[in-house]
Amino acid sequence: MNTTKRFGLWAALGCLLAVSAAASASDYKPVTDARLLHAASDDGWLMYRRDYTSSGYAPFKQIDTANVKRLKLAWDYTTEYHTGHEAPAIVNGDRMFITTPKNELLAFQASTGKLLWKYKHDLSKAALRTVCCDVVNRGVALYGDDVYMATLDNYVVALNAVSGKVVWKHQLMRADKGYAMTVAPLVVKGKVIVGVSGGEYGARGFIQALDAKTGKEVWRRYTVPAPNEPGGDTWPKGAYKTGGGATWLTGSYDPATDTLFWGVGNPGPWLATLRPGKNLYTDSVLALDPNDGKVKWYYQYTPNDTWDYDGTNETVLTDIDYQGKTYKGLVTASRNGWFYAIDRTDGKLIYATKFATATSVAGFKDGQPYTDDSKRPAVGKEIYTCPSFLGGKNWWPISVDPQTHAAYVPTLHTCMTMKGTTVAYKAGLPFLGESFNVTRDKHFPNEWGSVQAIDVNTGKQVWRHGSKLPWNSGMLSTAGGLVFSGSADGHLVAFDARTGKVLWKSPQMTSGSIGVPSTWISGGKQYVAIWAGWGGGTPIWGGDMAKDPAVRNIPTGGHLYVFTL
Template sequence: MKSRFARTGTALIGALAGTLLAAGAASAQPAYPSVTQARLDNAAASKGWLMFNRSYAGDDYAPFAQINTKNVASLKPAWSSAKIDIPNGFEGTPIVNGDYMFATTPLDHLIAFNAKTGQKLWEYDYDLPKTALKTVCCDVNNRGVAVYGNEVFMGTLDNHVLALDATTGKVLWNVALEKPGIGYSISEAPMIVDGKVIIGSGGGEYGARGFIVGLDAQTGKLLWKTYTIPSPSEPGGKTWPAGAYKHGGGSPWMTGTYDPKTKQLFWGVGNPGPWLASMRPGNNLYSDSVIAIDPNTGAIKWHYQYTRNDTWDYDGVNTAQLADITYKGKPYHALVEANRNGYFYAINRETGKLIYAVPFVHDTSIIGIKDGQAVNNMKLRPALDKQIFTCPSFLGGKNWWPGAVDPATNMAYVPTLHACMTMKGVPVSYAAGLPYLGETFEMKPDPASPHHMGSIQAIDLSTGKQVWQHRTKEPWDGGAMATSGGLVFSGTADGHLYAFDAKTGKILWKSPYLGSGIIANPMSYEIDGKQYVAVWSGWGGVWPLWSGKLGASLAKAPRGGQLHVFALNG
């Protein structure tokens, strides 16, 4: 088990050299439009792409129709970055503000491009200590940055948060949130709300007690820190055995969403530690939950727990997207999420109460919903003397990669995994910096989908039921983006970016081979009246690390990343 984690520390670590590489004279650079809170509040209507999931709603929906169902077949390459020889997964979403594009790579590199021409404006390589890579669970990812004022903000694998000048890459402040090598890491893109940098920790597989912080964007000063696993004196603390909260996991390791009207953050929380649930009886709040947080204080306002006393690693970190829906004739301000446990959820974002939950993959771990909560299949829970077979696998019906929500079609578009697993309990004790699982596992084919491990599917938000599905032999590990041109874009393990008809699922365009598989999220922006679509290629991430024999067909897939940008006239 230890060797699986160690494999995430690859070559090139020693090549990192916290240096700033200028490309082109500053006078040749485009003007930089300052990012105000008003612009962030209205990011959904921006010509750029101002945050990880485009807007606070997290819906990955671009209101651009220049590229549409009638002409997408004419989409051509506009520009590409040089290939980057890092053999890890490229999971970042580029951020575009004006003519500036900011893109991160594995191992905490940050590159600024001219979004129109592809010219490299500057590059910053974070000086990452080798110690940090001892406790990185699932590849050495950096998923992106946040922008505010004239600064760019980035988290790092050794638990730092940095502010850099957007036009030069000069570091303005650098704050450490935790020591490296003891279990914590940061791989998510930050979010900015009212002058605060909001970011969460990773490390649940090492028993690191999860937390979310709010930092002053001007200085990096810590304003608040909220632990996602409560102590005995805090609400929810009695859902853990005595002392277990100290190593309870619950990492909030993916960027959340925010409702500016109600001033509430919505952040997903990961799996409890250890994985073996018999070691921690109780509901184990706030693991496998979405929590509503006051961005000014960090106070938890409400929670909804997807999987109680989880023993299958069904994290709750998938993005809870804001959507206004109508269910059984009644309107709701909702959060919608395709959860790792195999159910598609709609939750009232004002109260935290369940609206509906419907399975979207073959699911044996959860046998239904009762009194607003998932019901665990108690017969399919591993123990020290018991091996089980269940579906979905610990990678979930959907993993972290973002889905998209289209208000015009009233559908969610969900990248989906069809895989199952065996699990068996093994003895484990906590030690800082070592995996804290208590289970062995092996991924297996899904008997309900033996010839297709992946798909992208459309789900009707009014019912939670599938409208269409496109299946693939290999896993579907890339995110999805919808546009007002009636399209859904998503990339695949075989190295192609696809455009689907959002209403029917018909393939309308397929990119040339992009050199490596895609596990990142596509994004789109407009400059000077021209629409672009961009995505990173660069195979890696959780599938090659954890899929075992099930992933044999992709074991020798090409590695290395490259940023690809497309437009109608090339």
């Protein structure tokens, strides 16, 4: 081909690609503040838990209890990774954005599965040895024309949603001191809000807000206060510098009061005899001003935690009618085995009920929890307690259905032995001070897990579905009367939201699921998606549960499944 013809061909191809890109860009509807405020009624799935309440509930009725058995595979996609896949599919219009382990971000046409672009973050220089509990990523946030991802080496990366090109990236901390990021960002009023992992390495936790357009830091709120700050006197001298308090699960936001709610993890080291005091604000929920990060109020689930019970679990905002009074509530199923309902206007406890066997947090007095001293380990003292440090519930989120007034909770049934050991802080090394082993909960001799429905107005169990394997997947509820979640034996399961009856199970997936399902409408059709991809903390830290042959032999490998009628 001569030079003139070759140039003409490439010029024509360039014009075609330019026109195609322009049309593609014009099809993308920007995600505005108004759309985020009304995400609950959007046809897409615009943020980690669908809307600012973190409800995980969609008002879609196309797939319902009568026709769910007709669900078929629409499309699927396989990754190269054999570790935990936790992210939900985030969907705007007909575009899906979903992350894999090790910070790969994929953009698909949501209705067909056509791969539009792929971004793979460079982790070649990252200190992945200091990442706790698998190299997972929990998803993205959308704002304007951009998509945002937090990375294992502590960057927040903004990419153009249409082209996949990097707009900006900003590193919050070095990656060799125990800090990592696995959180799905939350965008509030033009700010990208993220939290850090690292509580097992003595990292001092914080919540960070960045300007969505530029990546510039707006504010940072440390979760372990310095001595001159409120709560600083709840720590021994100097302990705040290595106090833990990681913030690695996405928060919620109440626009009516302009309040951000974010969970805070365990203190460091694990062994509490080394840090007497309540150790604020670890194992707490913080109510923050999203404009400057100032603390409005807090509630601590487990004071002076020595069992790694954390407090990072999602906080779902919902109205509660309790004993004849209506509250603007916040509910969470805590790692310590208690289901909490809190008044989100002032942080006062409404009620707390056990949803798993719980012995270390023994009860409540004047709205505050107290613990059983006999269940506290020390150097040379071994204890047995429930639940294990994996929690009555862990990373995978609950869903709250406003139709049934029920919270759907993926539950673990484990206990543990725990013994204190000597430990000294060294940057980049585990900072625990305890040895441990996860064991069966004797009250559930044939079950490692379950799914249960809890009435948010009473805290009482409505129904329960037991499982021989752990139940480590998030929950999705819909107006079609359904609850979806992934099972460890490799199925997407649809439950009747009111009774717990299993109405449908997907064909066998290639791996067990720790994924978070989501649903959306594209082209007039409702879809449901979930990652299969076993991993997370259970295979690494699961003790007797991880050694169970049925658990040990769960296949791995990432595989995205998208279903429709």
